[in-house]
Amino acid sequence: MTGVLAPPPQGSDLKPVPGVPGIPYIGNTLAVMRDPIGQARKRYDAYGPVAWGWLLGQRTCTVQGPEAAEAVLVNRDKAFANGPAWSYFIGPFFNRGIMLLDFEEHLHHRRIMQQAFTKARLRAYMDAMAPGIVKGLDAWEPGQGFKVYDHVKQLTLDLAVDVFMGVELDRAERDRVNGAFIDAVRAGTAYVRFPVPGLRWHKGLRARKVLEEFFYRHLPAKRRDGGDDLFAALCQAETDDGHRFTDEDVVNHMIFALMAAHDTTTITLTTMAYHLAKYPEWQERLRDESLALAKPQPDYEDLDAFTGIDMVMKESLRMVAPVPALPRKVVKDTSILGYHVPAGTVVVVPMLSNHHMAQWWPDPERFDPERFSPERREDKVHKYAWAPFGGGAHKCIGLHFAGMQVKTILHQVLQRYRWSVPARYEWPLDTTSLPSPKDGLPVRLDRSEQP
Numbered sequence: 001m002t003g004v005l006a007p008p009p010q011g012s013d014l015k016p017v018p019g020v021p022g023i024p025y026i027g028n029t030l031a032v033m034r035d036p037i038g039q040a041r042k043r044y045d046a047y048g049p050v051a052w053g054w055l056l057g058q059r060t061c062t063v064q065g066p067e068a069a070e071a072v073l074v075n076r077d078k079a080f081a082n083g084p085a086w087s088y089f090i091g092p093f094f095n096r097g098i099m100l101l102d103f104e105e106h107l108h109h110r111r112i113m114q115q116a117f118t119k120a121r122l123r124a125y126m127d128a129m130a131p132g133i134v135k136g137l138d139a140w141e142p143g144q145g146f147k148v149y150d151h152v153k154q155l156t157l158d159l160a161v162d163v164f165m166g167v168e169l170d171r172a173e174r175d176r177v178n179g180a181f182i183d184a185v186r187a188g189t190a191y192v193r194f195p196v197p198g199l200r201w202h203k204g205l206r207a208r209k210v211l212e213e214f215f216y217r218h219l220p221a222k223r224r225d226g227g228d229d230l231f232a233a234l235c236q237a238e239t240d241d242g243h244r245f246t247d248e249d250v251v252n253h254m255i256f257a258l259m260a261a262h263d264t265t266t267i268t269l270t271t272m273a274y275h276l277a278k279y280p281e282w283q284e285r286l287r288d289e290s291l292a293l294a295k296p297q298p299d300y301e302d303l304d305a306f307t308g309i310d311m312v313m314k315e316s317l318r319m320v321a322p323v324p325a326l327p328r329k330v331v332k333d334t335s336i337l338g339y340h341v342p343a344g345t346v347v348v349v350p351m352l353s354n355h356h357m358a359q360w361w362p363d364p365e366r367f368d369p370e371r372f373s374p375e376r377r378e379d380k381v382h383k384y385a386w387a388p389f390g391g392g393a394h395k396c397i398g399l400h401f402a403g404m405q406v407k408t409i410l411h412q413v414l415q416r417y418r419w420s421v422p423a424r425y426e427w428p429l430d431t432t433s434l435p436s437p438k439d440g441l442p443v444r445l446d447r448s449e450q451p
């Protein structure tokens with residue numbers, strides 16, 4: 001049965017938000033998790049761009065399309081807050097991470113953090129990453145059933161220890177920190193959202209303690225000695241007017257940044273690998289581009305020459321947005337595209353399904369990297385039509401880092417390996433949390449004859 005979210009204020013010309021709430025707390029959650037794109041389409045056809053329903057235990061207003069995304073993410077009258085919305089999912093494990101801060105306080109932290117993402121810093125991260133990529137890829141064992149997702153996840157996790165932490169760890173300590181980190185990320189998607197020993201939430205809280213202890217232990221040396229890693233950069237970051245992070249800030253931001261960087265680049269690389277396996281002509285085109293560079297390891301300036309990799313990366317981010325939805329809590333009555341949205345509502349910008357809207361993308365289910373070619377630039381149709389990195393004050397601070405890491409790794413993979421899937425293979429994408437292939441994306445991996 002249709003019901004409105006809340007009646008608009010008397011005398012206003014705002015419209016009420018329509019929707020089908022469904023069973024309280026549960027609503028349409030299962031259907032949306034199973035098929036977010038199909039459900040979004042149905043909702044749009046029935047109610048238009050702004051509609052509400054129960055989702056994951058909350059009264060949630062889903063706002064579809066780039067115009068609504070812009071209104072929420074640009075957040076002109078500061079009606080939408082990140083902290084209370086994201087905390088519901090990841091608060092206890094990523095406490096006071098920058099994405100969970102709002103308004104003045106967020107801006108203050110963001111200005112300091114920006115110093116850790118300058119071009120000079122990115123160059124240094126790229127150099128720090130190089131040996132780890134070579135070592136990681138050389139250890140891959142060609143054959144049938146090579147699980148791309150699992151291997152890329154391990155690689156990016158190992159790189160995170162080098163580039164983010166910059167601390168020498170023996171294998172046991174590396175595994176302990178990696179394990180804690182994985183538990184903290186998993187906890188965010190726990191069904192049982194209170195600590196029961198053995199279950200995700202409990203493990204997540206324990207993991208947070210392990211990570212805090214680890215970073216506090218290494219912090220004095222980082223403050224003293226500096227280095228080319230993110231941990232050192234956050235310790236040293238200072239704005240022109242002399243603001244720096246406290247020890248507590250550094251620890252909170254490190255734990256959050258690890259999470260923000262790791263799963264997202266893993267998903268991006270896996271989605272690219274999937275499409276390059278399905279479309280071997282694209283794999284060959286990118287390999288030619290990589291071989292034409294004639295360097296095993298690109299320099300920062302070389303990244304611009306990877307125009308094919310860039311288009312495939314953009315198209316992969318369009319087809320599978322690694323952060324599928326951006327939640328916000330409405331902190332004062334507001335309106336979106338002329339609909340009245342009262343304080344207390346959770347608003348969700350569904351980036352994954354936005355990227356599949358036929359109103360904005362011709363033939364949206366088709367893998368077509370050329371749509372990002374200079375001649376076509378289909379993303380130009382609206383500033384927020386393609387927004388896998390979000391927008392506004394919280395726009396991903398690591399987007400250039402992500403591009404650098406993804407392109408550097410793929411360049412190395414293309415030089416060393418070829419990979420394929422059977423012609424009829426379609427990956428089973430799990431969208432119940434951050435997207436990932438249920439089967440790990442098994443491919444046939446062969447060593448490339450070329451150097």
Ligand code: HEM
Pocket residue numbers: 082098099100110257260261262264265268321322323326327388389390391393394395396397398399401402
């Ligand atoms: C392809 C890879 C990536 C994607 C798709 C991605 C996506 C996003 C998105 C959508 C947001 C905004 C969330 C919101 O508005 O609620 C975000 C924020 C953020 N990302 Fe990324 N990200 C990626 C890689 C990275 C990397 C590599 C880093 C760090 C090195 C990073 C660090 C962050 C941080 C710190 C924030 C919070 C910024 C703030 O609140 O001011 N991300 N990311």
